[in-house]
Amino acid sequence: MGKPHGVQHLMRFKYSVKTLFIILMGFLSVVVVNGQITKLPYADTTQGNYFGTSVALDGNWAIVGASGQNSCDTGSGAAYIYELSDSTGYWRESAQLTPDDCQPGLAFGRKVALEGRIALVSGSREFFGNERPNAVYVYERNDDEQWLLTARLKSPSTDQREGAFGEDIEIAHDKILITTSGDPTPENERDGTVYLFQKDQHTWTLYDRLEASGTTARGIFGGNATLFDNTLAVASSSYFSRRSGSVFLFQLSEDGAWSEIAQLGGIQGFFISLDLYDKELIVGQSEAGPRESGQATLFAQDSTGAWQKTATLLPPTPYRKGAFGTEVALYKDRALVVGYDEQLRLNYNVDRVVYIYRRQNGQWQYRGILDIGNASFGSAIDLNGNTALIGAASGSEPGNAYVIIIP
Numbered sequence: 074m075g076k077p078h079g080v081q082h083l084m085r086f087k088y089s090v091k092t093l094f095i096i097l098m099g100f101l102s103v104v105v106v107n108g109q110i111t112k113l114p115y116a117d118t119t120q121g122n123y124f125g126t127s128v129a130l131d132g133n134w135a136i137v138g139a140s141g142q143n144s145c146d147t148g149s150g151a152a153y154i155y156e157l158s159d160s161t162g163y164w165r166e167s168a169q170l171t172p173d174d175c176q177p178g179l180a181f182g183r184k185v186a187l188e189g190r191i192a193l194v195s196g197s198r199e200f201f202g203n204e205r206p207n208a209v210y211v212y213e214r215n216d217d218e219q220w221l222l223t224a225r226l227k228s229p230s231t232d233q234r235e236g237a238f239g240e241d242i243e244i245a246h247d248k249i250l251i252t253t254s255g256d257p258t259p260e261n262e263r264d265g266t267v268y269l270f271q272k273d274q275h276t277w278t279l280y281d282r283l284e285a286s287g288t289t290a291r292g293i294f295g296g297n298a299t300l301f302d303n304t305l306a307v308a309s310s311s312y313f314s315r316r317s318g319s320v321f322l323f324q325l326s327e328d329g330a331w332s333e334i335a336q337l338g339g340i341q342g343f344f345i346s347l348d349l350y351d352k353e354l355i356v357g358q359s360e361a362g363p364r365e366s367g368q369a370t371l372f373a374q375d376s377t378g379a380w381q382k383t384a385t386l387l388p389p390t391p392y393r394k395g396a397f398g399t400e401v402a403l404y405k406d407r408a409l410v411v412g413y414d415e416q417l418r419l420n421y422n423v424d425r426v427v428y429i430y431r432r433q434n435g436q437w438q439y440r441g442i443l444d445i446g447n448a449s450f451g452s453a454i455d456l457n458g459n460t461a462l463i464g465a466a467s468g469s470e471p472g473n474a475y476v477i478i479i480p
Contacts, residue, residue, distance in 0.1 A: 110443070111476045113155055113164055117142055124153075124472030125464025127195075129187040130455040133157040135164065135462050136192050137474045138182030138453075144171045150181030152194045154220060164476055168220040170212060172196055181210070188244045190214040195251075197239035207238040209251050211277060224277045226251065226270060236265045236295060243300035247272045250305060255295040257312035265295020267307055267323075269331065281331050285309060285321050291338060292318030292345075301349040304374075305331070308345035318345050320356055322380060335380045337372060348403045348456075354380070355408055357398030362387055367397030369410045371437070384437050386430050388412055397428070402456035406432035407479065409461055411451035414442060425451045427463060429479060443477060 113135070115124055123141035135155045144151040154168040170192070172181045184195035192212040211224035226249070228238035236254035243250040248271055255265030267283040285294035285307070292309030299306050303325035311318040322335040337356070346357035352374040362368035362385075369386040386408065388397045397412030408430040413423050427443040427450070444450070449467035456462075459479050466472040 109478045110445070111164060113137065113153075113474045113476060114166055115139075115153065115471075115473070118471045119143065120470055121468045122472055123150075123182075123466040123468070125449075125452055125474040126466035126472065127183060127185045128453045128455050128462045128464045128474060129185045129192075130457045130460060130462040130476075131187045131189065132457065133159070134167075134187060135474075135476065136185045136187045136194075137462075137464065138185045138194065139472060140180040140183040140466075141468070142182070144169075144181070145175035146177040146179075148178045148180065149175050150179055150183070150196065152182040152185055152192075154187075154192060167218070170194055170210070170220060172210065173222060174208075174225070184239060184242045186242045186244045188246075191244055191247075192220060193242045193244055193249065195239035195242050197237055209239045209242055209249070211249070223275075226277060228253065229268060229279050229282070230266070234261070234263050236263070240265065240296050241298045243298060243305075245300045245302060248300065249277065250298055250300045252295045252298045252307065255293040257293045257310075259313065262289040262293065264289060264293060264309075267295070267298060267305070280329075283307070283323060283331055283333075286333060286336070290316070291336070292316075292340070294321065297345060297347055299347050299349040299354075301351065304349060304352065306347055306349055306354055308347055309340075310342065310345045312343060317341050320345065320347060320354070322354070334378065337380065340370075342367075342398060346399060346401045348401050350403045350405060353383075353403065355401045355403040357401040357410065359396045359398040359412075362397070363391040364393040364395075366391035366393060366395040367399070367412055369398045369401050369408065371403075371408075386410060386428075386437055386439075388414075388428060389439055390414070396425075399425075400451060400454050402454045402461070404456040404458060407456060407459065408432075408437070409454055409456055411454060414444065424448060427451050427454060427461070445475070 124139035127138035140150040142151045152170040155164045156167040179196045181196040183197045186193040194210045197207045209226040212220045240254040241252045251268045253265035256263040269281040270277045294309045297308040309319040318340045320337040323331045324334045341361035342359045354372045359367040371384040373383045395413045400411035402409040410428045414426045429440040449465045452466040453464035461477040
């Protein structure tokens, strides 16, 4: 079903072979923005391939995970690398990555990360009863523009209670961050772990292991994490309970040791999303705000080293249980927040959209929404400069991914 009458929303689409144009409109006042959306080429049209379940963007390169694709076996997964052509202005497929140790249900591509000539792909599965080892695959681009597998990182621990390895992955300046999920079930609550690897000549080696202080009362440490230069943040989500979660911040000292420097409490979200840019952090709180519609909170590190709340982003229309803050992305003075733009409890299909915010003269302002009329849109997002990469992964239809130029 389409959108009901009365919803303040305007969408106009113009299709060409490569490009889709969309007009965005604000809710309280008309904010019309022209945004160009390019759909990335992807040949697999299989239902439930989960193409777009994870995305990462770095300059003229992008990577998209398709964790449900039957690449080498059922549900083994794949990841696709794209390059923006300077001559044509189009994104072309540069490489298709598949696991060399193929297994059914590997979910290769569930998480991806990208920086420079290095790409990470996680083959990360939840396990129930019998443990099946997860891995994070490291690919490096050589001088012939080929992406070669150079490492397969597995959990350094044999303690299965840490949860699934490869729950989240990040890379920054030859540092790789890998989290485990922990165990959120009430009878077995246990924190996860953060593992840090660095390159020693030609080999990636473990050099640190981080845990959170305190108890699981402030959430289950692990899962989502973000890394920027010498700062990292790790979610401590509340999952099934009604209590608040937290975000832990760590910093790398001059002697090469990571130490916990802050804990931000009172974070209201079933599964906390977060992103770092420089000394600024955005945290999605999908169960906070008016009518539990959700919000995104910004924190920044001041001159004393303390992390302080600096702004709160709210949806222009706070729909009850609108899940605003499900995913977030931050780059300098731009922020993206995923949420729903309709009431979730009504008896018609609803769309998931991406809200755009800009900081001008020190104040964050709502600029409009990206909406393709699909509930799977915004399953994963990344932001680099004024370019966004947005996935639309679904279990009931083929997935897609879109590159968006945001004014």
